[in-house]
Amino acid sequence: MSPLRVRTFRMNSGERMALLVHGSRGLPVIPVVPYALRLRARSAAPATMRKALSAVALGLDVFADLGIDLIQRVAQRRFLSSDELIALAERCRISEPEFGSRLVDPHYAKTRYLTCADYIEFVAEPVIARIADAVQHDAANAALERFKRRVKRFAPKSDSHSTNDDGSPKERLGMTPAQRELFLRVIQPGDPGNPYSLKLQVRNCALLKLAYELGPRAGELLGLKCADFDFSVQPANFTIHRRHDDPDDYRENPATTKTNARILSLDDDLRDLLDEWITYQRSDRSKFPHARKHPYVFVNYKGEELTDRGLRDIISTLEQRYPELAPLHPHIFRHDWNDRWNEANENSAKPEEDLRDQKAAMGWSHRSSMPQRYGKRSIRNSANRKIARMQAMGRTK
Template sequence: MIAGVFCLRKNPYSVRWCRFSSGERMPFLISVTSGLPLESPNYWITAHRRALGMQPNTLFNELRSLMHLYLWADLRGIDVSERLRDGVFLSLSEIIDLVGFCGRYLADILPELEQRRSNVVALVNRRKRPKEDAVQSGEKRNRLTVIRGFLDFTSADHLSELQKWPARWSVYDKMRRECLDRMGKYIGAIRAPNRDDVGQKEGLDPEVVKRLLAIVEPDHPDNPFRPEVRFRNYLIVRLLIELGIRRGELLGLYVVDMALSGAKGTVTIHRRPDDKHDDRREKPAAKTAARVLPLSGRATELLHEWVVEYRSKLPLARRNPFLIVTIPDGKPMSLSNINKIFQAIRKRVPGLPDELGPHLLRHSWNDAFSEQIDRKGNISPENEIKWRKRLMGWRSDATAQHYLRRTTRRRSNEFLAEIQEGLDIRMGDEGDDA
């Protein structure tokens, strides 16, 4: 059953969601003309990427990146499957061209493709075309990395079929390695945007977090929401701030994931990649590890009140297990609705940052965690990393660095100030004899 589509107007390719009877969701790269999946990309997704444990949303994004290879090939008159089957691969000039192509927006590519198919390329080439905007270097690198991974896997499959013919195997393998190595060098040369800390995303100042929590209180005079959704939206913002969880993790919570019997309850974050109960077009997903998190006394009270006094009265809420639902019908809330909540806050409440959103609150949680570690004063760096990873659901130590820019800046600036104070003292002791 088709559950969703990613397809721009006049794009010859689309990425479509399919949902199987088991509840599993899989994206497929489709030729719009034939309505059929492209064989090689979808074999790569199902036989290789899914087998490595990639989440459906990750597979979806990878197919969107791979789409650029086929759009480029259409514009250049290249048959990708034929090139890989015959071992011709891509020349150096074609690789350079593809690298530049992957830095373009689809909105710029599709008109050129339409013009080519309308046989007006000569006329277009005579015109002076406006300068096109380029995507961020990180997005360009992601696209090329996906394309290289696809070429690597698909060509390895063809290579395995040539084992009976050593001479042909050797030639194919040499051409394959040369192409992949060249692509790897160009990918490695793409610089990451903003290598320094200036302009990078940081958590909110504590005073801004307090102001946000105060304004979304249901009875606050500046509350930006209509009365019937104020309590739910306050609960959403409070849970994001207190737990530091992702919006997808919040929207994936079941009511039964809450343990609210005591003064302070708990919430269990589960990974449910193939949830039969979830028929949302863009399915929220828990990218991090499953874990049990404690709730504050206030959050426990709010959750109990939400479940008993509000959610239970919504007509469709009994038909699904999800904690956060829409009002007044009770359907599972979408990711876009979460974004709209923060959009309303930014638009209607002056003085809040323009980038305020669910993920920024995750950065803010990590800053609050670091400040608590500093106040304790006796926590080893090893335990700080271990505790942060468990609470955030991370498996890698390196991930934490992405969320610690504000804390790192504060700590390093404080250390620098101490050095400067020490220099002032020593210079004062030397007197003015010099």
């Protein structure tokens, strides 16, 4: 069999379907198709489907190397031994050869490993269901449960690289005050320190200021359409829609919204900046000739829809020019927004109302625990300020 690879198909409805394929003609790997359909039934995003099927491809390669026939193993109630699971875990820690066979992020390694285990369980379920003898059926289910426990024992540790070089915890944090000041200055069009070409300075400022001021996810930014903005009202606003399988989106990685739809207001400065970009800059055919072919707000240098790779390049260009802004990535603005929200409301008399509004602004469910995962820098600073007050009280007694 030729090397396995994941291929994404775009249907007329706009839906993306990923399949594991092989051979020069890209024929589907038939035993894996039902698993791909289950991912689709779970409404997995195209990128999630591709990652899951890539992990399955890795697992199939490992099983082939070890001479493992999954169906035969299930029928024999053997599954994978401890040594075989260790071998699978080790392979999940290493990137594909074309990327230099380096160690991958530990969280990604664990996700790959657990996806392979999930696929084994998926293969096992119909095999066990066909066992007619009640005693053997129960024995097979018991063997499957033992396998699940064994899987957990040998899973890659997701926190194995969770510390910095100095031993401090590695966390996703928002920016420091100094970083915010530098960031907001150098993204301004015309600033001497702006690292972008004159043609793209207004676009990049509009995109980055929108990310900074309102904290949308990267997919929400890339999925914004010109019609989502209303500059005729006061205050101006825009709507973040849930548009899964959008027929307008032809990007390989379509923009997706994981959170709830919502309407967010714009202050006058951000409204004017976005109006300048959408009404005058983006519509200039001499600058962005392909922008008229699609409805999306943010475009590349030709006017085509901006991709997730393009967004990362914009941010990495800024980080390369200003290393003191590191680590800079698309999601840092969401963390930073929550830091600033917590700082602004630290002494509020209505904490429950503030928490409700925070969840609404981020598109989180009212039952969500996400506020505890975001804004870690502000939470830590607030805790330390309270500790300092407690210590001061102790010294005055």
